[in-house]
Amino acid sequence: MPTDFGLKVKVELAKRNMNMSDLAKLLEISQPYLSDIIYGRRKATEQKERIKKILDIKERE
Numbered sequence: 001m002p003t004d005f006g007l008k009v010k011v012e013l014a015k016r017n018m019n020m021s022d023l024a025k026l027l028e029i030s031q032p033y034l035s036d037i038i039y040g041r042r043k044a045t046e047q048k049e050r051i052k053k054i055l056d057i058k059e060r061e
Contacts, residue, residue, distance in 0.1 A: 005048065006038035012055040026054055
């Protein structure tokens with residue numbers, strides 16, 4: 001199950017008619033690595049910040 005962050009990413013991808021492979025290409029990372037981030041198996045703080053910037057995701061601190 002995706003984390004809260006992962007759910008936000010999936011919603012934003014759907015709004016943009018994108019999929020995880022598209023986002024992985026933009027981030028220049030593999031799709032399995034992106035999946036690990038979405039599902040909380042990797043912390044990947046730097047990548048999460050890049051994802052938030054690309055998808056304009058605001059998170060409460």
